Amino acid sequence: MDKTAIEQLSEPQQKILSFINQYMEQNDIPPTIREIQHGAGISSTSMVSYHLKALERAQLLNRRERRSRGLIVNEPRRAHxxxxxxxxxxxxxxxxxxxxxxxxxxxxxxxxxxxxxxxxxxxxxxxxxxxxxxxxxxxxxxxxxxxxxxxxxxxxxxxxxxxxxxxxxxxxxxxxxxxxxxxxxxxxxxxxxxxxxxxxxxxxxxxxxxxxxxxxx
Amino acid sequence: MDKTAIEQLSEPQQKILSFINQYMEQNDIPPTIREIQHGAGISSTSMVSYHLKALERAQLLNRRERRSRGLIVNEPRRAHxxxxxxxxxxxxxxxxxxxxxxxxxxxxxxxxxxxxxxxxxxxxxxxxxxxxxxxxxxxxxxxxxxxxxxxxxxxxxxxxxxxxxxxxxxxxxxxxxxxxxxxxxxxxxxxxxxxxxxxxxxxxxxxxxxxxxxxxx
DNA sequence: CGTATCATAGAACAAAAGTTCAAAGCCCAT
DNA sequence: ATGGGCTTTGAACTTTTGTTCTATGATACG
CATH class of the missing domain: 2.10.109.10 (Umud Fragment, subunit A)
Structure with missing residues (x-):
């Protein structure tokens, strides 16, 4: 069975992704790790970090290392x-x-x-x-x-x-x-x-x- | 003499404003105080803060207090x-x-x-x-x-x-x-x-x- | 001249935000 | 069962970032 990337996402990862989108809709800037933690109901910042790395591997987002709000959402259809x-x-x-x-x-x-x-x-x-x-x-x-x-x-x-x-x-x-x-x-x-x-x-x-x-x- | 807001801006304030715009063009997220400091050639973070307050009074931008990259540029022309x-x-x-x-x-x-x-x-x-x-x-x-x-x-x-x-x-x-x-x-x-x-x-x-x-x- | 107001510098502080890690739990194929 | 891979936990740590404060200049004005 050929799964697309989106299907492989674990539930917390999907939650994180949709929270990020929702947050950016509202605030125009990406959320911080801790905002994701609370917004997506993740237990710790390290878990957020862990999932973000997975999402990065899945090419669904990029990050600017060590910069606050350094998320870059990869949405090819999204026009800037x-x-x-x-x-x-x-x-x-x-x-x-x-x-x-x-x-x-x-x-x-x-x-x-x-x-x-x-x-x-x-x-x-x-x-x-x-x-x-x-x-x-x-x-x-x-x-x-x-x-x-x-x-x-x-x-x-x-x-x-x-x-x-x-x-x-x-x-x-x-x-x-x-x-x-x-x-x-x-x-x-x-x-x-x-x-x-x-x-x-x-x-x-x-x-x-x-x-x-x-x-x- | 009726001056518009833009004419009253001091030179560092204009520099800051144009740096912010340039930065957001490139990075999609607002700059931090220190990024503004270096990008606009301001001598200290307190000076940046000082000028930002003035720009806030001039209704040219808003800020989310104590949030990193909390700048909100008031540009009605900016489309999302x-x-x-x-x-x-x-x-x-x-x-x-x-x-x-x-x-x-x-x-x-x-x-x-x-x-x-x-x-x-x-x-x-x-x-x-x-x-x-x-x-x-x-x-x-x-x-x-x-x-x-x-x-x-x-x-x-x-x-x-x-x-x-x-x-x-x-x-x-x-x-x-x-x-x-x-x-x-x-x-x-x-x-x-x-x-x-x-x-x-x-x-x-x-x-x-x-x-x-x-x-x- | 004194003083009031604005502008600057420098530094220190406090809070926010990103990173790391060791230990523990979970799952599953061998 | 058991070892190896994921996942989770909790906490500490470092860096970044926003804020504040005092001292110093600059300028205008009565």
């Missing part, structure tokens, strides 16, 4: 808080007669609205901010009213990137894929049934790259 | 790992002549591809799975090739919810907002320039609710 990035929602984007807002540090620091995303989705979080789409004017960019658009400020926009572009001659901003073609800029709508068009590069101002679009329904 | 949910990507969605796939537990367990999202975005994670959109057939639902569609299985779909619907009479699936109107179903495209249409409820099969759409660009 550093894998989440909080992105401030700094304004709305309307694809209309005004530039897309860019955050100034003040509003950024005190902004209450944030959206949490996994770093795997957005990569390096530097210069990220979020805008809420307002109105139906961007359905050609496949962006709906209420969508959250994650932007990266100061990003270098490469050919084919989706970007917010402000058109000086028309005095409006738009979300398009941009391609540099000499001194012209090709702007290609996301909607493939629409034709791309061209503007003079000096009449266009790239305001940020669109990293990601989130639609909550 | 339990706030992340891993959603398996179980297949593709093509809005064509086949039903939207629903996950069977086997493939679900072993699926390698997952997408991490903050729980704040998707709520309770039960029954969530993700599909990757293929092709341009769904631009009317404002969904692009490559978009990730987060679905909830077994969800009760309310009027106005976006859902995957399989149309028995046409033998195709589609993403629309659904409204029950008697024994008919009103299906409303996301694209407001398109008209809603109606099907007999018994000819339609609601396969899941669309919780969220993610577009990586």
């Amino acid at each position: 808080s550093r894998d989440i990035v909080a992105i401030p929602i700094v304004g709305v984007i309307t694809c209309g007669a005004e530039p897309v807002p860019t955050p100034d540090p003040d509003t950024l620091a005190e902004s209450e609205n944030v959206i949490h995303l996994a770093r795997s989705l957005v990569g390096n979080a530097d210069g990220l901010y979020a805008l809420e789409a307002k109105g139906d004017s961007m359905i050609d960019a496949l962006i709906n009213d209420g969508d959250i658009v994650i932007m990266q400020r100061n990003a270098d926009v490469k050919n084919g990137d989706l970007a917010a572009v402000f058109l000086l001659d028309r005095n409006e901003s738009t979300l398009k894929r941009v391609y540099k073609e000499g001194r012209r800029l090709k702007l290609k709508p996301e909607n493939p049934t629409l034709k791309p068009f061209y503007v003079e590069a000096r009449h266009a101002q790239i305001q940020g790259r669109v990293v990601c679009v989130i639609r909550r329904t | 790992s339990r706030d992340i949910v891993a959603i398996p990507i179980v297949g593709v969605i093509t809005c064509g002549a086949e039903p939207v796939p629903t996950p069977d537990p086997d493939t679900l367990a072993e699926s390698e591809n997952v997408i991490h999202l903050a729980r704040s975005l998707v709520g309770n994670a039960d029954g969530l799975y993700a599909l990757e959109a293929k092709g341009d057939s769904m631009i009317d639902a404002l969904i692009n090739d490559g978009d990730i569609v987060i679905m909830q299985r077994n969800a009760d779909v309310k009027n106005g919810d976006l859902a995957a619907v399989f149309l028995l009479d046409r033998n195709e699936s589609t993403l629309k907002r659904v409204y029950k109107e008697g024994r008919r179903l009103k299906l409303k495209p996301e694209n407001p320039t398109l008209k809603p249409f109606y099907v007999e409820a018994r000819h339609a099969q609601i396969q899941g609710r669309v919780v969220c759409v993610i577009r990586r660009t």
Whole structure:
């Protein structure tokens, strides 16, 4: 019979493990040996130590030797808080007669609205901010009213990137894929049934790259 | 002059604060007083204690008295790992002549591809799975090739919810907002320039609710 | 100048927390 | 039964860690 590691655990070991998890849920920090002792109903600290060593062998946890609260729980599925990035929602984007807002540090620091995303989705979080789409004017960019658009400020926009572009001659901003073609800029709508068009590069101002679009329904 | 709390911090206090953050990034647990002492270049433990008290008064952190590593950093922005949910990507969605796939537990367990999202975005994670959109057939639902569609299985779909619907009479699936109107179903495209249409409820099969759409660009 | 308030240094202390060990109990296959 | 492996016990021990205290500087202010 092929037993998995979890099945081989003795009862006190399971108790210890679940106590550790429960404790960390509540306190964010690992318990001490003596807290485990009482919490899991173990008779002595040496018994806790003994069981912890077994759990260590079973790869279920690691320990930093001689450090207080030195437990490290091995949960491969557990994502770490550093894998989440909080992105401030700094304004709305309307694809209309005004530039897309860019955050100034003040509003950024005190902004209450944030959206949490996994770093795997957005990569390096530097210069990220979020805008809420307002109105139906961007359905050609496949962006709906209420969508959250994650932007990266100061990003270098490469050919084919989706970007917010402000058109000086028309005095409006738009979300398009941009391609540099000499001194012209090709702007290609996301909607493939629409034709791309061209503007003079000096009449266009790239305001940020669109990293990601989130639609909550 | 109205100074915010952060501006009043003395230099060693800022050093301490940033060391704590850095340390917790690396180790997941708060540092001890002496670790702060060395890490932030403070001359004595009593000085650390002194500054910690000041930071406590400034509401920048809390402490559990007499507990080792008893620091609690007051960072409302910090998200916890339990706030992340891993959603398996179980297949593709093509809005064509086949039903939207629903996950069977086997493939679900072993699926390698997952997408991490903050729980704040998707709520309770039960029954969530993700599909990757293929092709341009769904631009009317404002969904692009490559978009990730987060679905909830077994969800009760309310009027106005976006859902995957399989149309028995046409033998195709589609993403629309659904409204029950008697024994008919009103299906409303996301694209407001398109008209809603109606099907007999018994000819339609609601396969899941669309919780969220993610577009990586 | 005196003094009040804040900042620093250094050290000692007390409590918490991790480690170790010898002896004893338990189980089971030989 | 008996020896060897686990498990348990109880306690002591060491190290780490939080706390406190006094003495000393620094600075501002009436």
